Amino acid sequence: MSTQTHDKYFVPTPSLYPVILSGGLLLLTMGFIFSTNSYAAGKWLMLLGLVLMISMIFRWFAKIIAESQSGMYRTWEDKSFRWGMIAFICSEIAFFAAFFGALFFARIISVPELASFDPAFTMYKDFVATWPSAGPGGHVLGRDYQPAQFTPMGAWGIPAINTLILLSSGVTVTWAHWGLLKNNRRQLVWGLFFTIALGLAFIGLQAFEYHHAYTELGLTLGAGVYGSTFFMLTGFHGFHVTLGTLMLIVIWLRSIKGHFTPEHHFGFEGVAWYWHFVDVVWLGLFVFVYWL
Template sequence: MATHSENQYFVPHGSVYPSILSLGLLSLISGFVFSVNHLAFGQWMMYLGAAVVIAMTFKWMGTIITENLTGKYKAWEDKSFRVGMIVFICSEIAFFAAFFGALFYMRMISVPDLAGFDVDITPYKDFLSTWPSAGPGGVVLGTEYVAPKFTAMGPWGLPAINTALLLTSGATITWAHWALIKNKRTQLVLGMLATVLLGVAFLVCQGLEYHHAYTELGLTLGTGAYGATFFMLTGFHGFHVTLGTIMLIVILIRCMKGHFTPEHHFGFEGVAWYWHFVDVVWLGLFIFVYWL
């Protein structure tokens, strides 16, 4: 059994969770591969793998919460959790930086360069230097391309509403954090509930935005460089908002159960850091994808 003191890092006893979770992931990924190759049992392998992953995630996280509530985690663990969360957020920054870099490269370098070659020596003589770009247009390498017609997604309307929703959610989770520090339980729960509702509202609005893009604007994932970067950046951000909202719901339930104290509440802080990161990324998206 594990032993623990103020000067000793807590080492949990052996667990079957990693092995079972690995099998669930193997089933999920293998099922996907079989499914795309039109094997009927692949779909059921995916469902089984997903169920195992979800079950093990809840079970494993529940064990960690129990360890925390029973006093297993002291100063050393708190420090390592904070460092781990900082490293995780830095990896997420690098993830989005790659996609923003691809957007800037195509918009500022590759598209103008391809359209700027000498018309007498380049097969790209009719390449259209426009942004948003849905494709080369004109004659490229002896083949005539007709760029699909579409309308770029503007910054106002649903994108502006989503910006207001996320900025407000950043304020409500900060309000809840202040309440936790001052041990105001009602304000804490109300602040977290408001943050969850704002996150859900953002996802609903993004779904409506995608429906509008596909059905009315002609903007799809296959609409050239613009469509690809638009949906990759906003879609992955939406995925992060979904994960963040799920984490917020878990933290809300824990707040209602009184799991956090003004002195010990890193679980709350870690999710709050993640949510503020999501807010900042959206501001970058709103400016560079929607507005400029």
């Protein structure tokens, strides 16, 4: 091999993880399809796929961490990870944009339009365009749909608290980063601990809010386009917060074990970027889903 190891880019050795991960994903999706179409075997396929996927993700990341700890990633590789994470977060932004697009389309175009037709020619005579709306109701796609009676979710209760929680968690993760840069390990570990605690508090409050919506407000996934967009946006965001919290827990455990140096800590920064991204998306949710 080349004697100039310094200039060599790290190309990992052949690995079985990706192909097994894909196999797990195939089983998971097929199982999901079968179970949503009432084939009982589906959930066992799902379970098998999920176990395969989780074990592969676990081992893949363990391998990455081991490679990182043995010094195989230097500045050149580090820069690749940075570009990669930026591109990945951009794709996530586009994913959320689709759901925000659906929300804006419903509020600005479809609901007002349903109320705008000439009374002589419309089946939605008494429909008045307001937001939140569960739609005019009617017989569509072989189903009878009566607009659901629900109370919309107010902005200044739990959502406002959740906003404060996420904004504070952005502060604590930055405080942890400062600790890492100063090589103050205590500050790093405690900063991450507070961030995780805030993340868990957010998830808990969100779960409570869902329970409240379903049991007391009559606000469900089936509550017209308001319920659809509300649960799709907040649910998808909640899923991302959960992922982010898991990622934070991983780097917290790594910090306790003494990983990361002030010069070399892409793992930390990648998670922090992701956390800030989830935070910013929440601000959009708070303004457009809850408040306005």
